Amino acid sequence: MTHIVIVGAGECGARAAFALRERGFDGEITLIGSEPHLPYERPPLSKEGLAGAEPPKYVAGAERYQAARISVITDVPVEVIERKRKFVKLAGGRAIQYDRLLLATGARPRVFEACENAERIRMLRTHADALAIRALLAPGRKVAIVGGGFIGLELAATARRLGAAVVLVEGLPRVLSRGVPEEIAAVVAERHWREGVEIVCGARIAAIEADDNAARVLFADGGSVDADLVVVGIGAIPNTDVAAAAGLLIENGIAVDETLRTSDPDIFAAGDCCSFPLTHYGGRRVRLEAWRNAQDQGTLVAANLMGANEPFASVPWFWSDQYDLTLQIAGLADNAETTVRRDLGDGAFILFHLDGEGRLIAASGIGRGNAVARDIRLAEMLIAARSRPDPAALSSPETKLKKLLAA
Amino acid sequence: MSSNWVEVCAADDIDEEDVIRFDHQGRTFAVYRSPDDEYFATDGLCTHEQIHLADGLVMDDIIECPKHNGRFNYKTGQAKGAPVCVNLRTYPVKVEAGSVFIAIS
Numbered sequence: 001m002t003h004i005v006i007v008g009a010g011e012c013g014a015r016a017a018f019a020l021r022e023r024g025f026d027g028e029i030t031l032i033g034s035e036p037h038l039p040y041e042r043p044p045l046s047k048e049g050l051a052g053a054e055p056p057k058y059v060a061g062a063e064r065y066q067a068a069r070i071s072v073i074t075d076v077p078v079e080v081i082e083r084k085r086k087f088v089k090l091a092g093g094r095a096i097q098y099d100r101l102l103l104a105t106g107a108r109p110r111v112f113e114a115c116e117n118a119e120r121i122r123m124l125r126t127h128a129d130a131l132a133i134r135a136l137l138a139p140g141r142k143v144a145i146v147g148g149g150f151i152g153l154e155l156a157a158t159a160r161r162l163g164a165a166v167v168l169v170e171g172l173p174r175v176l177s178r179g180v181p182e183e184i185a186a187v188v189a190e191r192h193w194r195e196g197v198e199i200v201c202g203a204r205i206a207a208i209e210a211d212d213n214a215a216r217v218l219f220a221d222g223g224s225v226d227a228d229l230v231v232v233g234i235g236a237i238p239n240t241d242v243a244a245a246a247g248l249l250i251e252n253g254i255a256v257d258e259t260l261r262t263s264d265p266d267i268f269a270a271g272d273c274c275s276f277p278l279t280h281y282g283g284r285r286v287r288l289e290a291w292r293n294a295q296d297q298g299t300l301v302a303a304n305l306m307g308a309n310e311p312f313a314s315v316p317w318f319w320s321d322q323y324d325l326t327l328q329i330a331g332l333a334d335n336a337e338t339t340v341r342r343d344l345g346d347g348a349f350i351l352f353h354l355d356g357e358g359r360l361i362a363a364s365g366i367g368r369g370n371a372v373a374r375d376i377r378l379a380e381m382l383i384a385a386r387s388r389p390d391p392a393a394l395s396s397p398e399t400k401l402k403k404l405l406a407a
Numbered sequence: 408m409s410s411n412w413v414e415v416c417a418a419d420d421i422d423e424e425d426v427i428r429f430d431h432q433g434r435t436f437a438v439y440r441s442p443d444d445e446y447f448a449t450d451g452l453c454t455h456e457q458i459h460l461a462d463g464l465v466m467d468d469i470i471e472c473p474k475h476n477g478r479f480n481y482k483t484g485q486a487k488g489a490p491v492c493v494n495l496r497t498y499p500v501k502v503e504a505g506s507v508f509i510a511i512s
Contacts, residue, residue, distance in 0.1 A: 015489055022488070060492075292476070295489060319474070370462035373473030377464050402424070 002027035004305055005088060005096055007078045007242070008104035009033025011041060011291060012271030014059040015298030016102055016305070021068045025306055029070045030096060032088070034077040035126060038062060043291050045130040046154035047321055051161055053134045056127045081246035083264055100266050100305045103243055103254055104298065107236035107272040107289055112146065118210035121230045124151055136229040139163030144217050144227035146205065148175030150320045151233035153188060156197050157322040166197045167225050169217060173202050179318075181339070181351050184327060184366045191323060200225075208232070236289050238273045251275050253287040258311040260301045268305060270297035279313045280383060281332055281361070292317045315383045317376075324368050330380035331362030340391045342375070350375055352395075358388040375401050415507040418446070426470060426481075428461035431511065436498065437461045438507060439481045441468060446500040447481050448509040454486065454493035 004020060006013045009031050017031045033039065040056030041049075049057060065072050073090070080089040087095045109123035122133050133155070137143060141164045145152045148170030156166045168175070176185040189199055204220035208230050215230040238253040249255040249263035253275035260268050260276060271294040277283040296314045303310055320327045336353035343349045348367025355361050363379030365372030378401035382389060385405065393399040415429045421440040428451055429436045435451030437460040453460055453472040462473040470481045477491030484495035499510040 018489065059490075064492075299489070370458065370473040373462050374464050377471065377473070377476075 002099045003097060004029050004100045004102065005098035006031045006102045006104060007081075007088060008102075008106055008239075008271070008273070009035070009039045009072065009074065010104060010106050010271065010294065011039065011059060012106070012294035012298040013102065013104035014039035015295050016104065016270065016302045017070045018060070018064075018068060019299045019302035020305065021070070023302060023306060025302070027099075029068075030073065031065075031070055032073045032076065032078055032090065032096070034075065035128075036075045037127060038065070038072060038074065040127060041291070042125070045127065046124060046151050047158055049127075050130045050134050050137075050155070051158050053131060078242055081242055081248075081267070083246050083267070086266065098266075100268070102301060102305060103262070103267065103269040103273060104271045104294075105239035105242070105254075105269075105273040107238045109232070110235040110237050112205070112208060112232045112234060114205070114207040115232065116208065116210055118215070119212070120210040120215040120228065121208055121232065123232050124155060125236075133229065133231060134162075137162045137164045141165070141229070142167070142227045143229045143231060144169060144215065144225045145231050145233060146208065146217065147233035147235070148172070148199065148201070149178065149233060149235065150176070150318075152231070153192065153322055154320060155231060155233065156192060157195070160195050160197060164228075167227065168192070168197055168199045169203045169205065169225065170199065170201045171203055171205065175199065175201065179329065179333070180327070181333065181353075181364050183341075183351060184364055187347075187366050188322060188325070188327065191325060195323060236272065238275075238287060240273060243269070243273075251285060255285075258283075259304045259309055260297060260312055261304065268301050270294070270301040276312060278316070278332070279311060280315055280386070281335075286316070286332070288316055290316065290318050313384070315380045317380060325366060326368070326370060326372070327364070327366045328372055328376040329362065329364045330376050331360075331383045333362035333364065336361060338391065340394045342395050342397055344371055344375070344397055346371065348372055350379070352379065352389075352391075354388075354391065358391075360387055360389055360394075378402055378405060381405055411511050412501070412508045413511055415448075415509055418502050418505050418507055421446070421507070424465050424467075426461050426463070426465050428459055429509070434511070435459065436509065436511075437470065437481070438500070438509060439465060439470065441465075441482070446502055446507050448498040448500045449479070449481050449484055449495040453477055453491065454495060455491045460495075 039059040145168045206220045207218045217225045243254045254269040275287040333353040337356045338354040340352045348371035350365035353362040424442040439447040458474040478487035484497040
């Protein structure tokens with residue numbers, strides 16, 4: 001009987017396991033994770049999951065794994081992939097034979113170098129991290145957040161909701177400089193400012209220190225910020241060590257082709273850990289850290305583990321929730337030549353990004369609740385269709401995007 | 408089982424292949440007009456997280472949640488795959504004298 005082993009029990013690995021059964025795979029499936037929990041959703045960890053200090057939001061309950069005949073091994077890291085004899089070795093020495101292997105090993109937080117390892121200096125990736133951070137957030141407490149990306153900003157909003165004072169420190173001239181247009185980042189920053197978050201941009205951090213009772217961010221110019229807790233959110237790096245040790249090709253992540261196959265034909269990789277050629281953007285190699293990408297690649301890789309050989313052709317899609325604002329981005333805007341703005345009322349707006357040939361390559365929107373969701377979704381479909389919509393139609397809220405899609 | 412027919416809106420208030428939100432007595436519903444000009448109604452919130460489906464996109468007989476793209480057939484309520492696995496409840500709908508009514512049991 002064919003045995004498919006999945007290393008990494010996050011959103012992507014779990015999705016792939018279920019998708020195998022949904023497609024009729026009848027062999028053995030083993031899902032191996034290094035955390036003590038069944039697979040859970042990570043997006044809530046910086047949002048309501050943190051605020052409520054809830055148990056993790058599981059992707060599926062234990063009974064669904066049982067019903068789908070998926071063996072789940074938790075709390076054990078995989079240490080070695082033995083490609084010649086086709087088995088993986090777990091911490092503690094247990095070996096598991098595979099016919100096809102999926103690496104969905106995810107990413108881990110980037111570590112700030114001049115940073116002590118201390119209770120009061122934290123990063124956020126796991127449920128355990130969220131609980132530790134939550135324990136130090138309360139009225140009268142102060143948190144210093146290093147990094148003005150999605151994680152740092154979402155955490156800032158949650159900390160304010162819990163009544164803690166927040167200073168957010170960003171090294172670059174503005175927050176969200178990676179992949180979010182300035183116009184939208186400005187809306188986000190302004191909202192944080194109104195909620196009482198102090199944002200310091202262009203900061204050069206010399207060190208982060210802590211003792212048993214306090215933490216401190218020290219700046220190169222001699223200044224400092226004292227806090228009860230420092231959370232560092234300066235990006236993530238893919239978990240490639242085991243793959244690299246096995247001799248798989250690594251290129252900012254485990255390198256896969258458009259079918260998510262690694263340099264070993266029996267091994268695939270998907271989700272945050274892999275870099276792949278992006279079909280709609282001339283095949284440029286990217287690595288995406290996003291929930292939707294983990295889902296979509298998990299679903300597709302299941303088909304390819306069964307021999308479908310289908311290319312991955314999704315358009316990148318991200319979202320972030322802060323206060324009652326939701327930001328959504330479809331596509332990659334960095335090669336845009338023109339930007340067209342569409343106002344949707346109540347402060348919500350979408351920026352459509354077009355390349356030199358007038359092709360829609362990205363759309364970024366922000367608004368309260370799900371104000372921009374429908375149009376961003378339609379924009380995603382227009383991007384996938386390689387459409388060249390009339391900029392005047394894009395800017396006019398009276399023109400339904402669905403009509404452009406049909407055109 | 409007793410049902411109350413409740414007036415939702417004028418039939419023209421919903422575009423073809425579109426959806427509106429309808430709140431009634433503390434409950435929220437999504438009311439749809441299909442591309443072939445029929446009307447349907449379901450519970451208003453996605454079964455994955457508490458998100459209003461009326462902010463989502465209708466394509467043929469599918470409603471897609473605006474947050475995580477969970478998909479349902481709004482005619483039958485059937486969940487169409489991850490991340491949604493629990494079906495949506497549906498409600499009878501009728502159009503009379505140019506108005507849409509749903510039966511809330």
